[in-house]
Amino acid sequence: MREIDGMRRAVAERAAALVQPGMKVGLGTGRTAALVVRAIAARTKEIVGVATSEATAALARELGVPLASLDEVRRLDLCIDGADEFDPALDLIKGLGGALLREKLVAEAAERFVVIVDEQKRVARLGEKAPLPVEVVPFGVTHTREKLAALGLAPTLRTDGTQPVRTDGGNVILDCRWTTSIDARTLAAQVKATTGVVEHGFFLGMADTVLVGTPSGVEELRRPR
Numbered sequence: 001m002r003e004i005d006g007m008r009r010a011v012a013e014r015a016a017a018l019v020q021p022g023m024k025v026g027l028g029t030g031r032t033a034a035l036v037v038r039a040i041a042a043r044t045k046e047i048v049g050v051a052t053s054e055a056t057a058a059l060a061r062e063l064g065v066p067l068a069s070l071d072e073v074r075r076l077d078l079c080i081d082g083a084d085e086f087d088p089a090l091d092l093i094k095g096l097g098g099a100l101l102r103e104k105l106v107a108e109a110a111e112r113f114v115v116i117v118d119e120q121k122r123v124a125r126l127g128e129k130a131p132l133p134v135e136v137v138p139f140g141v142t143h144t145r146e147k148l149a150a151l152g153l154a155p156t157l158r159t160d161g162t163q164p165v166r167t168d169g170g171n172v173i174l175d176c177r178w179t180t181s182i183d184a185r186t187l188a189a190q191v192k193a194t195t196g197v198v199e200h201g202f203f204l205g206m207a208d209t210v211l212v213g214t215p216s217g218v219e220e221l222r223r224p225r
Contacts, residue, residue: 007118007213012036014211014218015080015116021046024073026106027060028081029053029099032116036080041065050076052106053099054168070105079110083203083210084130085123086115090210090223091184093126095133095201098158098167104199104206113206118213126184126202131156131175133201134191138164138172144196145174151190153178171198 012032016039019025027037027049037056040047041063048068051057060067081103085093092115094100107113123129134155136144141164145155155174158165164172178187188202205223212219 003215004118004120004213007215008032008035008116010218011116011118011211011213012039014220015114016040016043018078018080018114019043019047023077024048024050024068024075026076026079026081026110027051027056027065028079028116029056029103030082030097032082032118033080034059036116037065038063048073050106050109052081052102053097056099070109073109076106076110077112079107079113080116081107081113083115083117083121083207084201085121085126085128086117086207086210087123087126090115090207090221091126091205092203092207093130093132093201094203095135095173096130098133098165098173100133100201101135101167101169101171101199104203107203107206112208115207115210116213117210119215119219122212127178131177132187132191133158134174134176135167135169135171135198135200136174136196137198138170140196141172141174144194147194147196148174148176148191151187151194152180152182153191169198
């Protein structure tokens with residue numbers, strides 16, 4: 001665990017070094033993303049941050065990082081966020097932290113999307129380790145779950161032990177696993193088209209750079225242009 005923590009700190013520092021004064025920056029959600037927010041605050045507070053979750057917004061305010069809403073900025077220079085899995089094509093699964101909708105909105109508004117991970121998040125195919133989080137409206141969630149199951153998924157309602165976990169938008173999350181060979185792009189389109197679904201955790205063709213923490217240092221992977 002100590003080695004993983006070191007990898008996360010290394011990628012956080014590397015990502016924070018990309019932030020320059022005057023930039024508009026998307027601030028991600030999760031443990032590694034929180035390290036980035038702290039590293040950015042230690043370097044400069046002359047930025048405008050757009051937080052992907054209420055938790056990240058609270059941390060940014062605590063550290064004195066100026067914030068704006070996504071509606072208040074036209075475009076972001078950079079978005080830095082973590083991922084739950086990445087494959088050789090730099091496609092991602094995100095959303096185990098429950099912020100996938102806001103994370104996707106912010107990432108899509110950025111000129112450059114930089115993903116920060118440790119090497120344990122590397123997979124040969126998406127879904128190998130992590131389930132696909134799917135944010136759905138609470139109304140009719142049983143019916144939505146049945147529709148997703150008909151696509152070949154095995155959806156499980158995410159709970160805190162007794163109650164469904166609510167996203168910042170007030171929705172719930174179905175964590176979906178699958179065992180058959182399903183093309184991620186085909187599946188993404190089918191899930192998105194399902195009534196009741198707000199958003200899914202496939203981030204396909206979005207990451208420009210993935211910074212991977214390894215025992216020997218930070219590996220930088222770039223999407224071919």
